[in-house]
Amino acid sequence: MKIHIISMFPDAFESYFESSIIGRAKENNLFEVFFYKINDFSTKKFKQADDKAYGMHGQVISPEPVAKAIEFVFEYIWKKVPIIYMTPRGKILTQEQVENFYKTSDEYIILCGHYEGIDQRIIDLYVNYEVSIWEYILSSGELSAMVLIDSLIRHIPWVLGNKISLEEESFSQKLNRQKEYPVYTRPQEFMEKKVPEVLMSWNHKEIEQWKKKNLS
Numbered sequence: 001m002k003i004h005i006i007s008m009f010p011d012a013f014e015s016y017f018e019s020s021i022i023g024r025a026k027e028n029n030l031f032e033v034f035f036y037k038i039n040d041f042s043t044k045k046f047k048q049a050d051d052k053a054y055g056m057h058g059q060v061i062s063p064e065p066v067a068k069a070i071e072f073v074f075e076y077i078w079k080k081v082p083i084i085y086m087t088p089r090g091k092i093l094t095q096e097q098v099e100n101f102y103k104t105s106d107e108y109i110i111l112c113g114h115y116e117g118i119d120q121r122i123i124d125l126y127v128n129y130e131v132s133i134w135e136y137i138l139s140s141g142e143l144s145a146m147v148l149i150d151s152l153i154r155h156i157p158w159v160l161g162n163k164i165s166l167e168e169e170s171f172s173q174k175l176n177r178q179k180e181y182p183v184y185t186r187p188q189e190f191m192e193k194k195v196p197e198v199l200m201s202w203n204h205k206e207i208e209q210w211k212k213k214n215l216s
């Protein structure tokens with residue numbers, strides 16, 4: 001999988017791509033990530049990439065540097081890849097949508113907004129999907145892009161090491177898009193609370209029934 005991130009703050013991704021499951025996956029070359037800093041494509045003084053919004057207060061990311069960044073990525077890509085803009089105005093991301101993205105392509109361009117967002121003409125001209133990570137406002141698109149990227153990367157074989165954990169998770173098709181049952185580990189008793197007996201029984205049929213009953 002290849003992910004091209006167009007953002008004003010590529011540094012924001014640094015520690016995320018170095019830690020835990022995602023960090024290991026990157027180290028093992030299970031995916032590649034490329035950053036394009038929007039300001040680097042600006043021809044303005046001091047590499048400014050934003051300007052005053054028309055008809056309202058605030059700043060908007062200018063169309064020219066973003067278009068240049070996208071065209072720059074196009075020069076290195078030989079196929080059509082989805083361009084995804086992270087925005088609260090987009091369709092709310094679900095597990096099903098993540099699965100669809102994963103099936104549709106193995107390469108993506110992700111645009112991160114800032115200020116009041118990116119000039120609408122970029123969305124009209126280039127963007128295929130507008131994605132929101134829920135109904136609240138973040139100050140910048142990097143965090144929401146990380147949410148999308150994390151949920152995508154988990155689908156790459158060997159990232160989780162165990163295919164079963166991916167198949168049987170909250171919102172998965174196997175669990176009818178419901179929330180997973182509670183999970184337990186050792187010790188069997190903790191602060192007077194015991195692990196449900198059935199989970200320690202090795203009775204697969206009963207365990208499956210318990211799991212089904214405890215979906216929500």
Ligand SMILES: C[S@@+](CC[C@H](N)C(=O)[O-])C[C@H]1O[C@@H](n2cnc3c(N)ncnc32)[C@H](O)[C@@H]1O
Binds near residue numbers: 088089111113118
């Ligand atoms: C302050 S927000 C812009 C909000 C915009 N003026 C509005 O009211 O819809 C700046 C950037 O953060 C990102 N962002 C904020 N909330 C988000 C959300 N719920 N989902 C996805 N991206 C979000 C987007 O990239 C957005 O362009």
